[in-house]
Amino acid sequence: MSRATTRHSSGSRGRSRGRRLDVTTALSVVLPLLTAGTLLAVRPDDAARDARAPASTPLTRSVTICPGGGSEVALTSGTDASGTTSYVLGKREGETDVEPGSVATVSGGDGPFVARTEGDLAAGLVAGRFDEPLAAAECRAPAPDLWFTGVGAGARHTSVLELVNPDAGPAVVDATLYGVSGVVDAPELRGVSVPARGVVRLALGEVVPRVDELAVHVTTSRGRVSASIRDRQQELGTGGEAEDWLPPQVEPSTSNLLLGTVKGSGARNLVLLNPGEDETRATIRLVSPDAVFSPAGLEEVVLAPQSVTRVSLGEVLTGPDAEGVTGVLVDSPAPITAALRSYVGRDLSHAVTGxxxxxxxxxxxxxxxxxxxxxxxxxxxxxxxxxxxxxxxxxxxxxxxxxxxxxxxxxxxxxxxxxxxxxxxxxxxxxxxxxxxxxxxxxxxxxxxxxxxxxxxxxxxx
CATH class of the missing domain: 2.60.290.11 (TM1070-like)
Structure with missing residues (x-):
């Protein structure tokens, strides 16, 4: 009797262990499936698809920088706001009141000018700096990506890249140089450190001496920097020399409109950069009060990849078709950059894409x-x-x-x-x-x- 009871009890324990093993096995299969299902239900990729663009907000704090130049800087408000801006001009610090509709002037040296503005005036502060005999520098906020087309690094035509860091921490800048035969190997222009609230000037004729036409793409990889180019044309043996600021282009474009042609005899060179990896072509037309037209004898220009091309427009812009011409329009299938450099009457000036x-x-x-x-x-x-x-x-x-x-x-x-x-x-x-x-x-x-x-x-x- 007792043995039978014992056998019965042993069989019950065996069946109980089997059921427990079955439950454990089931949970080991079901739980991962439930977890995967939950993750799929969350669908993290929906967050990416639901990403929203940055929201626009009124500007209440700004930094405006002028490169080194003339001893005076002009300021005004481009909106209805008035206020006070603090500034550093060279080694001098100060504050000045700025109002719409009139011009305030500060002076104190030929070093870079940095204005820090808060409140309503931050959205409308406009600055200008003019050199003698006559040259105009663009004053603007720091930008992480700028293109300068038509720079030089030779004895007759040379340029200086000026980098201004307005902040309390160091900044790092990389400059890619393009020539007529492609990208120029210039390790001295990569990883350039700009000290806190400092300025670095790089004379391209000393860094990478070359005689061909050049273009430079300046990018800031750390911090904030305002980049400018001071361009110089020199007549060897005569002592003639002229300087001007070369404005930057924000990005390459398929349509480049350059306004500001110069009258008189002299050299006029249209410099084009194709930064792409494929060959492209450019069509050059002139802008007049009557039409935008293609001048006689000016053919389509072939632009090699990642290269600079110079087109002489001296005869085109002084010929009979140029009467009343105010600008040059350059169209291309692929994005390019463009600048018109004029050296007329021993004066240097630039028309750059607006x-x-x-x-x-x-x-x-x-x-x-x-x-x-x-x-x-x-x-x-x-x-x-x-x-x-x-x-x-x-x-x-x-x-x-x-x-x-x-x-x-x-x-x-x-x-x-x-x-x-x-x-x-x-x-x-x-x-x-x-x-x-x-x-x-x-x-x-x-x-x-x-x-x-x-x-x-x-x-x-x-």
């Missing part, structure tokens, strides 16, 4: 006789132009009707120190051209930087 302006903008005017060149309208519209002297007195108030496929010239009073341009119904590209005898300075119209971007940051899976 960007369309769609909102009211303000530009500070160099001394001398002046004219405003407009072109590139994408539709019929109007452009209101208001010229003021440094005290804010209105000297001229004009409204110009513009349309696509035409160039327009607006005379500006000589005493103009401040110009406000307001397009309506169309975007427009413009340049203020100042002349004083044979000296020429070209100042591009640029949209005011009135807002910043705030990244979309949300919780997500690691």
């Amino acid at each position: 960007t369309p302006v769609t909102a009211p903008t303000t530009v500070l005017a160099p001394p001398g006789d002046k004219r405003l060149e407009l072109a590139g309208a994408d539709a019929a519209g109007t452009v209101a132009v208001v010229a003021r002297n440094a005290e804010g007195e209105v000297l001229a108030d004009k409204t110009v009707k513009v349309r696509a496929g035409r160039g327009f010239t607006v005379p500006v009073p000589r005493a103009t120190a401040l110009l406000t341009v307001t397009p309506a119904g169309t975007g427009i590209t413009g340049a203020l051209v100042a002349t004083d005898g044979p000296q020429v300075a070209v100042v591009r119209l640029r949209e005011l930087l009135t807002s910043g971007l705030v990244a979309d940051v949300r919780l997500g899976l690691p």
